[in-house]
Protein backbone atom coordinates (compact mmCIF):
# COMPACT_ATOMS: atom_id res chain seq x y z
CA UNK A 1 0.00 0.00 0.00
CA UNK A 2 1.13 3.51 -0.74
CA UNK A 3 1.00 6.87 1.01
CA UNK A 4 -0.16 9.72 -1.23
CA UNK A 5 0.64 13.28 -0.15
CA UNK A 6 -1.18 16.24 -1.64
CA UNK A 7 -1.45 19.94 -1.01
CA UNK A 8 -4.87 21.56 -1.48
CA UNK A 9 -4.70 25.35 -1.68
CA UNK A 10 -8.17 26.80 -1.22
CA UNK A 11 -8.16 30.08 -3.12
CA UNK A 12 -10.17 32.55 -5.15
CA UNK A 13 -9.90 31.88 -8.90
CA UNK A 14 -11.45 33.66 -11.91
CA UNK A 15 -13.39 31.40 -14.29
CA UNK A 16 -15.76 32.13 -17.17
CA UNK A 17 -19.07 30.27 -17.40
CA UNK A 18 -22.32 31.14 -19.16
CA UNK A 19 -20.45 33.97 -20.92
CA UNK A 20 -19.50 35.77 -17.68
CA UNK A 21 -16.31 35.91 -15.66
CA UNK A 22 -16.65 35.14 -11.95
CA UNK A 23 -14.33 34.71 -9.02
CA UNK A 24 -15.05 31.37 -7.42
CA UNK A 25 -13.41 29.41 -4.63
CA UNK A 26 -11.33 26.51 -5.95
CA UNK A 27 -8.70 24.04 -4.85
CA UNK A 28 -5.35 24.68 -6.58
CA UNK A 29 -7.10 26.91 -9.12
CA UNK A 30 -8.92 23.91 -10.63
CA UNK A 31 -12.66 23.59 -11.17
CA UNK A 32 -13.72 20.89 -10.46
CA UNK A 33 -10.85 20.27 -8.06
CA UNK A 34 -8.08 17.68 -8.41
CA UNK A 35 -9.03 14.01 -8.84
CA UNK A 36 -7.50 11.81 -6.14
CA UNK A 37 -6.58 8.31 -7.39
CA UNK A 38 -5.64 5.61 -4.91
CA UNK A 39 -5.87 1.89 -4.33
CA UNK A 40 -7.70 0.17 -1.53
CA UNK A 41 -5.36 0.00 1.48
CA UNK A 42 -3.55 3.25 0.60
CA UNK A 43 -3.19 6.22 2.91
CA UNK A 44 -3.97 9.81 1.93
CA UNK A 45 -2.29 12.79 3.56
CA UNK A 46 -3.78 16.06 2.33
CA UNK A 47 -2.57 19.37 3.64
CA UNK A 48 -5.38 21.87 3.16
CA UNK A 49 -4.15 25.47 3.16
CA UNK A 50 -6.79 28.18 3.28
CA UNK A 51 -5.91 31.19 1.15
CA UNK A 52 -9.55 32.19 0.71
CA UNK A 53 -11.47 34.73 2.77
CA UNK A 54 -13.98 32.14 4.04
CA UNK A 55 -13.73 29.53 6.76
CA UNK A 56 -13.41 26.11 5.15
CA UNK A 57 -13.17 22.41 5.92
CA UNK A 58 -13.02 19.44 3.53
CA UNK A 59 -15.04 16.23 3.84
CA UNK A 60 -13.98 12.97 2.17
CA UNK A 61 -17.49 11.85 1.33
CA UNK A 62 -18.08 8.15 1.95
CA UNK A 63 -14.66 7.34 3.41
CA UNK A 64 -15.24 5.24 6.52
CA UNK A 65 -12.54 7.09 8.53
CA UNK A 66 -12.23 4.12 10.81
CA UNK A 67 -10.93 5.48 14.15
CA UNK A 68 -9.81 8.69 12.36
CA UNK A 69 -12.96 10.77 12.81
CA UNK A 70 -10.78 13.87 13.21
CA UNK A 71 -10.18 13.72 9.44
CA UNK A 72 -13.84 13.49 8.44
CA UNK A 73 -14.23 17.21 7.88
CA UNK A 74 -17.71 18.62 8.59
CA UNK A 75 -17.19 21.94 10.36
CA UNK A 76 -18.23 22.10 14.02
CA UNK A 77 -18.80 18.34 13.98
CA UNK A 78 -15.34 16.74 13.76
CA UNK A 79 -13.26 19.94 13.66
CA UNK A 80 -13.60 23.68 13.80
CA UNK A 81 -13.21 25.31 10.39
CA UNK A 82 -9.80 26.16 8.94
CA UNK A 83 -9.70 29.93 9.19
CA UNK A 84 -8.33 32.17 6.43
CA UNK A 85 -4.54 31.83 6.56
CA UNK A 86 -4.74 28.51 8.42
CA UNK A 87 -4.09 24.93 7.41
CA UNK A 88 -4.92 21.38 8.50
CA UNK A 89 -3.49 18.02 7.46
CA UNK A 90 -6.12 15.33 6.86
CA UNK A 91 -4.69 11.84 7.22
CA UNK A 92 -6.63 8.62 6.69
CA UNK A 93 -6.36 5.10 5.31
CA UNK A 94 -8.83 3.56 2.89
CA UNK A 95 -9.90 0.12 4.04
CA UNK A 96 -12.35 -2.23 2.36
CA UNK A 97 -13.82 0.27 -0.08
CA UNK A 98 -13.45 0.21 -3.87
CA UNK A 99 -15.09 2.40 -6.50
CA UNK A 100 -15.93 6.07 -6.71
CA UNK A 101 -16.22 8.55 -3.87
CA UNK A 102 -15.58 12.27 -3.82
CA UNK A 103 -14.48 15.12 -1.60
CA UNK A 104 -16.15 18.46 -1.00
CA UNK A 105 -16.10 21.52 1.23
CA UNK A 106 -18.30 21.06 4.31
CA UNK A 107 -18.69 24.74 5.23
CA UNK A 108 -21.70 26.85 4.31
CA UNK A 109 -22.30 26.48 0.55
CA UNK A 110 -18.65 26.39 -0.50
CA UNK A 111 -19.12 22.93 -1.92
CA UNK A 112 -20.84 24.54 -4.94
CA UNK A 113 -17.35 24.93 -6.40
CA UNK A 114 -15.01 23.12 -3.98
CA UNK A 115 -15.29 19.44 -4.91
CA UNK A 116 -13.52 16.67 -6.79
CA UNK A 117 -13.48 12.92 -7.44
CA UNK A 118 -11.82 10.31 -5.21
CA UNK A 119 -11.20 7.10 -7.13
CA UNK A 120 -10.36 3.92 -5.27
CA UNK A 121 -9.08 1.06 -7.43
CA UNK A 122 -8.51 -2.48 -6.22
CA UNK A 123 -5.10 -3.38 -4.79
CA UNK A 124 -2.23 -3.97 -7.22
CA UNK A 125 -2.82 -7.13 -9.22
CA UNK A 126 -6.47 -7.46 -8.20
CA UNK A 127 -8.81 -7.05 -11.18
CA UNK A 128 -12.20 -5.37 -11.23
CA UNK A 129 -14.88 -7.94 -10.39
CA UNK A 130 -16.88 -7.35 -13.59
CA UNK A 131 -16.84 -9.51 -16.73
CA UNK A 132 -16.12 -6.76 -19.22
CA UNK A 133 -12.91 -5.04 -18.22
CA UNK A 134 -12.95 -1.34 -19.09
CA UNK A 135 -10.06 -0.04 -21.19
CA UNK A 136 -10.91 3.61 -20.37
CA UNK A 137 -12.19 5.41 -17.31
CA UNK A 138 -13.78 8.84 -16.89
CA UNK A 139 -14.82 10.60 -13.68
CA UNK A 140 -18.03 12.51 -14.45
CA UNK A 141 -18.91 15.07 -11.80
CA UNK A 142 -22.38 16.52 -12.17
CA UNK A 143 -22.72 19.92 -10.55
CA UNK A 144 -24.74 23.10 -10.29
CA UNK A 145 -23.50 26.43 -11.60
CA UNK A 146 -24.51 29.70 -10.02
CA UNK A 147 -24.14 33.10 -11.63
CA UNK A 148 -24.26 34.59 -8.14
CA UNK A 149 -21.83 33.78 -5.35
CA UNK A 150 -23.46 30.70 -3.70
CA UNK A 151 -22.43 31.91 -0.23
CA UNK A 152 -24.35 35.16 -0.81
CA UNK A 153 -27.36 33.16 -2.04
CA UNK A 154 -27.65 31.11 1.15
CA UNK A 155 -26.85 34.03 3.45
CA UNK A 156 -29.67 36.02 1.87
CA UNK A 157 -32.08 33.10 2.28
CA UNK A 158 -31.12 32.75 5.94
CA UNK A 159 -31.68 36.46 6.48
CA UNK A 160 -35.15 36.46 4.95
CA UNK A 161 -36.33 32.97 5.92
CA UNK A 162 -37.22 32.33 2.28
CA UNK A 163 -36.17 29.53 -0.05
CA UNK A 164 -32.86 30.38 -1.76
CA UNK A 165 -32.60 31.05 -5.49
CA UNK A 166 -31.95 28.00 -7.64
CA UNK A 167 -28.85 27.32 -9.72
CA UNK A 168 -28.53 28.73 -13.25
CA UNK A 169 -27.22 25.61 -14.98
CA UNK A 170 -26.12 22.06 -14.36
CA UNK A 171 -22.58 21.09 -15.29
CA UNK A 172 -20.55 18.04 -16.30
CA UNK A 173 -17.02 18.31 -14.98
CA UNK A 174 -17.61 22.01 -14.43
CA UNK A 175 -18.98 22.68 -17.94
CA UNK A 176 -22.62 23.48 -18.77
CA UNK A 177 -22.13 21.85 -22.19
CA UNK A 178 -23.26 22.10 -25.79
CA UNK A 179 -26.69 23.54 -25.21
CA UNK A 180 -25.10 26.84 -24.14
CA UNK A 181 -23.48 28.95 -26.82
CA UNK A 182 -20.51 30.20 -24.89
CA UNK A 183 -19.48 26.85 -23.53
CA UNK A 184 -19.83 24.69 -26.64
CA UNK A 185 -16.06 24.59 -27.12
CA UNK A 186 -15.52 23.28 -23.61
CA UNK A 187 -18.09 20.50 -23.52
CA UNK A 188 -16.77 17.44 -21.70
CA UNK A 189 -15.85 14.74 -24.21
CA UNK A 190 -15.77 11.01 -23.59
CA UNK A 191 -13.87 9.18 -26.29
CA UNK A 192 -13.03 5.61 -27.15
CA UNK A 193 -12.42 3.25 -30.04
CA UNK A 194 -15.30 1.24 -31.51
CA UNK A 195 -15.80 -1.88 -29.41
CA UNK A 196 -14.06 -0.51 -26.32
CA UNK A 197 -15.75 -0.52 -22.93
CA UNK A 198 -15.50 2.59 -20.74
CA UNK A 199 -16.05 2.88 -16.99
CA UNK A 200 -17.94 6.10 -16.29
CA UNK A 201 -17.74 7.18 -12.66
CA UNK A 202 -20.71 9.48 -12.05
CA UNK A 203 -20.88 11.69 -8.96
CA UNK A 204 -23.80 13.94 -8.14
CA UNK A 205 -22.06 16.95 -6.62
CA UNK A 206 -24.99 19.31 -7.23
CA UNK A 207 -26.12 21.27 -4.17
CA UNK A 208 -29.86 20.96 -4.35
CA UNK A 209 -31.00 18.72 -7.20
CA UNK A 210 -31.29 15.00 -7.69
CA UNK A 211 -30.47 14.17 -11.30
CA UNK A 212 -31.58 11.83 -14.06
CA UNK A 213 -28.85 10.78 -16.49
CA UNK A 214 -29.18 9.10 -19.90
CA UNK A 215 -26.92 8.43 -22.88
CA UNK A 216 -28.15 8.48 -26.48
CA UNK A 217 -28.27 4.99 -28.04
CA UNK A 218 -26.02 3.39 -25.39
CA UNK A 219 -27.19 1.29 -22.50
CA UNK A 220 -25.42 1.49 -19.15
CA UNK A 221 -24.46 -1.43 -16.93
CA UNK A 222 -24.36 -0.34 -13.29
CA UNK A 223 -21.48 -2.05 -11.46
CA UNK A 224 -21.04 0.06 -8.33
CA UNK A 225 -22.57 2.74 -6.13
CA UNK A 226 -20.98 4.75 -3.32
CA UNK A 227 -17.75 2.67 -3.51
CA UNK A 228 -19.55 -0.65 -3.08
CA UNK A 229 -19.89 -3.08 -5.98
CA UNK A 230 -23.37 -3.97 -7.19
CA UNK A 231 -24.89 -6.90 -9.02
CA UNK A 232 -24.50 -5.67 -12.63
CA UNK A 233 -27.74 -4.49 -14.19
CA UNK A 234 -28.45 -2.71 -17.42
CA UNK A 235 -30.50 0.47 -17.65
CA UNK A 236 -31.26 3.43 -19.91
CA UNK A 237 -31.51 5.93 -17.10
CA UNK A 238 -29.77 6.64 -13.79
CA UNK A 239 -31.15 8.65 -10.88
CA UNK A 240 -28.33 9.97 -8.74
CA UNK A 241 -29.02 12.00 -5.62
CA UNK A 242 -26.57 14.59 -4.25
CA UNK A 243 -23.82 12.72 -2.44
CA UNK A 244 -24.32 9.49 -4.35
CA UNK A 245 -22.01 7.99 -6.95
CA UNK A 246 -22.81 5.47 -9.68
CA UNK A 247 -20.24 3.51 -11.70
CA UNK A 248 -21.41 2.26 -15.10
CA UNK A 249 -19.84 0.35 -17.97
CA UNK A 250 -20.65 1.59 -21.46
CA UNK A 251 -19.60 -0.32 -24.55
CA UNK A 252 -18.89 1.74 -27.66
CA UNK A 253 -21.05 -0.38 -29.94
CA UNK A 254 -22.96 2.20 -31.98
CA UNK A 255 -22.30 3.67 -35.48
CA UNK A 256 -18.97 5.46 -34.97
CA UNK A 257 -19.53 8.42 -37.26
CA UNK A 258 -22.24 9.80 -35.01
CA UNK A 259 -21.69 11.64 -31.71
CA UNK A 260 -23.91 10.91 -28.73
CA UNK A 261 -24.98 13.09 -25.85
CA UNK A 262 -24.75 12.13 -22.20
CA UNK A 263 -27.46 14.33 -20.69
CA UNK A 264 -28.57 15.14 -17.13
CA UNK A 265 -31.52 17.09 -15.74
CA UNK A 266 -33.19 17.49 -12.37
CA UNK A 267 -35.53 14.98 -10.71
CA UNK A 268 -37.86 17.27 -8.76
CA UNK A 269 -41.00 16.29 -6.82
CA UNK A 270 -41.85 19.55 -5.06
CA UNK A 271 -44.90 21.35 -6.36
CA UNK A 272 -45.08 24.97 -7.41
CA UNK A 273 -41.56 25.68 -6.22
CA UNK A 274 -38.89 27.02 -8.60
CA UNK A 275 -36.20 24.56 -9.65
CA UNK A 276 -33.40 24.45 -12.19
CA UNK A 277 -35.16 23.10 -15.28
CA UNK A 278 -32.07 23.07 -17.51
CA UNK A 279 -30.20 20.17 -19.11
CA UNK A 280 -26.46 19.67 -19.15
CA UNK A 281 -24.55 17.53 -21.63
CA UNK A 282 -21.26 15.81 -22.28
CA UNK A 283 -20.59 14.10 -25.60
CA UNK A 284 -19.37 10.63 -26.58
CA UNK A 285 -17.09 10.72 -29.60
CA UNK A 286 -15.76 7.62 -31.29
CA UNK A 287 -12.12 7.60 -32.04
CA UNK A 288 -12.55 5.81 -35.40
CA UNK A 289 -10.37 7.58 -37.95
CA UNK A 290 -13.57 8.09 -39.92
CA UNK A 291 -15.31 11.34 -40.84
CA UNK A 292 -17.49 12.04 -37.80
CA UNK A 293 -20.39 14.39 -37.34
CA UNK A 294 -17.96 16.66 -35.52
CA UNK A 295 -16.08 17.35 -38.77
CA UNK A 296 -19.37 17.77 -40.56
CA UNK A 297 -20.05 20.53 -38.06
CA UNK A 298 -23.23 21.88 -36.53
CA UNK A 299 -25.26 20.54 -39.46
CA UNK A 300 -25.47 17.18 -37.74
CA UNK A 301 -25.94 17.61 -34.01
CA UNK A 302 -25.17 14.69 -31.73
CA UNK A 303 -27.96 12.23 -31.01
CA UNK A 304 -30.03 13.19 -27.95
CA UNK A 305 -31.21 10.64 -25.35
CA UNK A 306 -34.74 10.35 -23.98
CA UNK A 307 -34.70 11.65 -20.39
CA UNK A 308 -37.59 11.00 -17.99
CA UNK A 309 -39.88 13.92 -17.15
CA UNK A 310 -38.54 16.03 -14.27
CA UNK A 311 -41.09 14.56 -11.82
CA UNK A 312 -41.00 10.91 -12.97
CA UNK A 313 -40.98 9.14 -9.60
CA UNK A 314 -41.67 5.84 -11.38
CA UNK A 315 -38.35 6.07 -13.24
CA UNK A 316 -36.49 7.03 -10.05
CA UNK A 317 -38.03 4.15 -8.10
CA UNK A 318 -37.42 1.58 -10.83
CA UNK A 319 -33.76 2.53 -10.90
CA UNK A 320 -33.39 2.36 -7.09
CA UNK A 321 -35.03 -1.08 -7.03
CA UNK A 322 -32.51 -2.40 -9.56
CA UNK A 323 -29.54 -1.85 -7.23
CA UNK A 324 -28.50 -4.95 -5.27
CA UNK A 325 -25.32 -6.23 -3.69
CA UNK A 326 -23.47 -8.72 -5.92
CA UNK A 327 -23.52 -11.57 -3.38
CA UNK A 328 -25.39 -12.73 -0.35
CA UNK A 329 -24.82 -10.19 2.42
CA UNK A 330 -24.37 -10.99 6.07
CA UNK A 331 -27.06 -8.84 7.69
CA UNK A 332 -26.09 -7.39 11.09
CA UNK A 333 -28.57 -8.69 13.66
CA UNK A 334 -30.24 -8.78 16.10
CA UNK A 335 -31.15 -5.10 16.12
CA UNK A 336 -30.11 -3.33 19.35
CA UNK A 337 -31.33 0.15 18.46
CA UNK A 338 -34.57 0.73 16.58
CA UNK A 339 -34.98 4.33 15.47
CA UNK A 340 -37.91 5.88 13.66
CA UNK A 341 -36.96 9.24 12.17
CA UNK A 342 -39.20 11.68 10.40
CA UNK A 343 -37.36 13.71 7.79
CA UNK A 344 -38.79 16.80 6.20
CA UNK A 345 -39.32 20.50 6.09
CA UNK A 346 -41.22 22.56 8.60
CA UNK A 347 -42.01 26.18 9.22
CA UNK A 348 -41.22 28.52 12.09
CA UNK A 349 -43.83 31.12 12.90
CA UNK A 350 -42.19 34.52 12.66
CA UNK A 351 -41.27 36.47 15.75
CA UNK A 352 -42.05 40.17 15.78
CA UNK A 353 -39.36 42.11 13.96
CA UNK A 354 -38.12 39.06 11.97
CA UNK A 355 -38.18 38.87 8.21
CA UNK A 356 -40.76 36.30 7.10
CA UNK A 357 -39.92 35.11 3.62
CA UNK A 358 -41.52 31.68 4.00
CA UNK A 359 -44.99 30.57 2.85
CA UNK A 360 -47.83 33.07 3.53
CA UNK A 361 -45.30 35.72 4.54
CA UNK A 362 -45.62 34.89 8.23
CA UNK A 363 -43.25 31.93 8.41
CA UNK A 364 -39.60 31.01 7.92
CA UNK A 365 -38.43 27.71 6.46
CA UNK A 366 -36.87 25.13 8.73
CA UNK A 367 -36.26 21.38 8.53
CA UNK A 368 -35.95 18.64 11.11
CA UNK A 369 -35.55 15.02 12.08
CA UNK A 370 -38.03 13.92 14.75
CA UNK A 371 -38.97 17.55 15.17
CA UNK A 372 -35.46 18.59 16.19
CA UNK A 373 -33.91 21.16 13.87
CA UNK A 374 -30.17 20.62 14.17
CA UNK A 375 -28.08 23.56 15.32
CA UNK A 376 -24.35 23.38 14.64
CA UNK A 377 -22.36 24.56 17.66
CA UNK A 378 -19.90 27.41 17.14
CA UNK A 379 -17.69 27.31 20.22
CA UNK A 380 -16.21 23.85 19.69
CA UNK A 381 -16.58 20.79 17.48
CA UNK A 382 -18.81 17.99 18.73
CA UNK A 383 -16.01 15.43 18.48
CA UNK A 384 -13.55 17.57 20.44
CA UNK A 385 -16.17 18.27 23.13
CA UNK A 386 -16.91 14.54 23.34
CA UNK A 387 -13.25 13.49 23.50
CA UNK A 388 -12.38 15.96 26.28
CA UNK A 389 -15.77 15.81 28.06
CA UNK A 390 -16.38 19.51 27.55
CA UNK A 391 -19.90 20.29 28.79
CA UNK A 392 -22.41 22.67 27.26
CA UNK A 393 -21.72 21.91 23.58
CA UNK A 394 -24.35 19.23 22.99
CA UNK A 395 -26.81 16.96 24.76
CA UNK A 396 -27.37 13.25 24.08
CA UNK A 397 -31.15 13.22 24.25
CA UNK A 398 -31.95 13.04 20.56
CA UNK A 399 -35.32 11.20 20.48
CA UNK A 400 -35.54 7.72 18.93
CA UNK A 401 -39.15 8.45 17.91
CA UNK A 402 -41.02 11.54 16.74
CA UNK A 403 -43.04 13.43 19.38
CA UNK A 404 -46.26 12.75 17.50
CA UNK A 405 -46.89 9.68 15.42
CA UNK A 406 -46.61 10.57 11.79
CA UNK A 407 -49.59 9.62 9.63
CA UNK A 408 -50.21 10.51 5.98
CA UNK A 409 -53.82 9.43 6.26
CA UNK A 410 -54.67 11.66 9.23
CA UNK A 411 -56.94 14.64 8.66
CA UNK A 412 -54.60 17.15 10.15
CA UNK A 413 -51.15 15.87 9.23
CA UNK A 414 -49.14 16.00 12.43
CA UNK A 415 -49.36 19.71 13.17
CA UNK A 416 -46.88 19.12 15.97
CA UNK A 417 -44.19 18.60 13.35
CA UNK A 418 -44.67 22.07 11.95
CA UNK A 419 -42.76 23.87 14.69
CA UNK A 420 -39.49 22.03 15.23
CA UNK A 421 -37.30 22.70 18.24
CA UNK A 422 -33.82 24.03 17.39
CA UNK A 423 -31.18 22.11 19.38
CA UNK A 424 -27.84 20.29 19.23
CA UNK A 425 -28.94 16.80 20.19
CA UNK A 426 -26.89 13.64 19.64
CA UNK A 427 -27.94 10.00 19.88
CA UNK A 428 -25.55 7.79 21.83
CA UNK A 429 -24.67 4.32 20.53
CA UNK A 430 -22.78 1.61 22.28
CA UNK A 431 -19.79 0.36 20.28
CA UNK A 432 -20.81 -2.57 18.11
CA UNK A 433 -24.55 -2.13 18.51
CA UNK A 434 -26.74 -2.92 15.51
CA UNK A 435 -28.79 0.08 14.46
CA UNK A 436 -31.89 0.07 12.29
CA UNK A 437 -33.39 3.35 11.18
CA UNK A 438 -36.73 3.90 9.49
CA UNK A 439 -36.49 7.17 7.60
CA UNK A 440 -40.03 8.44 7.10
CA UNK A 441 -40.44 11.36 4.73
CA UNK A 442 -43.14 13.71 6.05
CA UNK A 443 -43.88 16.00 3.09
CA UNK A 444 -45.66 18.36 5.48
CA UNK A 445 -44.52 21.49 3.72
CA UNK A 446 -43.69 20.07 0.31
CA UNK A 447 -43.45 16.55 -1.17
CA UNK A 448 -39.77 15.89 -1.64
CA UNK A 449 -37.20 13.15 -2.00
CA UNK A 450 -34.50 13.50 0.68
CA UNK A 451 -31.02 12.03 0.11
CA UNK A 452 -29.96 11.06 3.65
CA UNK A 453 -26.21 10.62 4.15
CA UNK A 454 -24.35 9.18 7.15
CA UNK A 455 -20.75 10.06 7.84
CA UNK A 456 -18.34 7.31 8.92
CA UNK A 457 -20.53 4.41 7.81
CA UNK A 458 -21.93 2.45 4.91
CA UNK A 459 -25.37 0.99 5.56
CA UNK A 460 -27.59 -1.63 3.99
CA UNK A 461 -30.89 -0.47 2.47
CA UNK A 462 -33.33 -3.20 3.51
CA UNK A 463 -36.48 -1.75 1.95
CA UNK A 464 -38.11 1.35 0.50
CA UNK A 465 -41.78 2.18 -0.01
CA UNK A 466 -44.50 4.79 -0.19
CA UNK A 467 -46.98 6.11 2.37
CA UNK A 468 -46.71 5.33 6.08
CA UNK A 469 -44.10 2.78 7.13
CA UNK A 470 -45.94 -0.16 8.67
CA UNK A 471 -43.61 -2.05 11.04
CA UNK A 472 -45.45 -5.34 10.77
CA UNK A 473 -46.27 -5.47 7.09
CA UNK A 474 -43.18 -3.80 5.71
CA UNK A 475 -40.68 -5.88 7.70
CA UNK A 476 -41.91 -8.82 5.59
CA UNK A 477 -40.55 -7.06 2.51
CA UNK A 478 -36.99 -6.61 3.80
CA UNK A 479 -34.30 -7.76 1.40
CA UNK A 480 -32.18 -9.87 3.75
CA UNK A 481 -30.46 -11.56 0.82
CA UNK A 482 -28.54 -8.96 -1.21
CA UNK A 483 -29.54 -5.43 -0.11
CA UNK A 484 -27.45 -2.62 -1.61
CA UNK A 485 -24.76 -0.99 0.52
CA UNK A 486 -24.48 2.79 0.33
CA UNK A 487 -23.63 5.91 2.31
CA UNK A 488 -26.55 7.98 0.96
CA UNK A 489 -30.13 6.80 0.48
CA UNK A 490 -32.69 8.76 -1.52
CA UNK A 491 -35.73 8.45 0.75
CA UNK A 492 -38.69 8.28 -1.66
CA UNK A 493 -41.03 11.25 -1.84
CA UNK A 494 -44.12 10.58 0.33
CA UNK A 495 -42.42 7.39 1.44
CA UNK A 496 -39.80 5.74 3.60
CA UNK A 497 -36.57 3.72 3.60
CA UNK A 498 -35.13 1.31 6.17
CA UNK A 499 -31.38 1.16 6.71
CA UNK A 500 -29.20 -0.95 8.98
CA UNK A 501 -25.56 -0.84 10.10
CA UNK A 502 -23.29 -1.94 12.92
CA UNK A 503 -21.91 0.98 14.97
CA UNK A 504 -18.30 -0.20 14.85
CA UNK A 505 -16.62 3.16 14.23
CA UNK A 506 -16.18 5.29 17.37
CA UNK A 507 -16.64 9.04 17.13
CA UNK A 508 -19.26 11.65 16.31
CA UNK A 509 -20.94 11.14 12.96
CA UNK A 510 -23.27 13.52 11.24
CA UNK A 511 -26.36 12.25 9.43
CA UNK A 512 -28.08 14.76 7.19
CA UNK A 513 -30.01 15.50 4.05
CA UNK A 514 -27.52 16.08 1.21
CA UNK A 515 -29.66 18.82 -0.34
CA UNK A 516 -27.58 21.70 1.01
CA UNK A 517 -30.51 24.00 1.58
CA UNK A 518 -32.01 21.37 3.91
CA UNK A 519 -28.86 20.94 5.99
CA UNK A 520 -28.80 24.74 6.33
CA UNK A 521 -32.36 24.58 7.67
CA UNK A 522 -31.47 21.85 10.18
CA UNK A 523 -32.25 18.51 8.49
CA UNK A 524 -29.49 16.76 10.40
CA UNK A 525 -28.59 14.93 13.61
CA UNK A 526 -25.46 13.21 14.86
CA UNK A 527 -24.57 9.89 16.42
CA UNK A 528 -22.09 9.64 19.25
CA UNK A 529 -20.54 6.18 18.97
CA UNK A 530 -18.72 5.27 22.15
CA UNK A 531 -15.34 3.59 22.24
CA UNK A 532 -15.22 -0.18 22.52
CA UNK A 533 -12.81 -2.04 24.78
CA UNK A 534 -10.46 -3.56 22.24
CA UNK A 535 -7.28 -1.87 21.13
CA UNK A 536 -8.70 -1.27 17.67
CA UNK A 537 -12.06 -0.11 18.96
CA UNK A 538 -11.13 3.33 20.21
CA UNK A 539 -10.95 6.71 18.55
CA UNK A 540 -7.38 7.84 17.94
CA UNK A 541 -6.03 10.95 19.67
CA UNK A 542 -6.63 14.25 17.84
CA UNK A 543 -3.90 15.49 15.47
CA UNK A 544 -1.79 18.33 16.89
CA UNK A 545 -2.88 20.76 14.17
CA UNK A 546 -6.63 20.17 14.65
CA UNK A 547 -8.26 23.57 14.03
CA UNK A 548 -9.88 25.04 17.15
CA UNK A 549 -12.75 27.53 17.27
Ligand code: C2O
Pocket residue numbers: 059061074104106243453455510512514
Ligand atom coordinates in the same frame (compact mmCIF):
# COMPACT_ATOMS: atom_id res chain seq x y z
CU1 C2O B 1 -21.15 14.77 1.31
CU2 C2O B 1 -21.98 15.71 5.19
O1 C2O B 1 -21.55 15.28 3.27
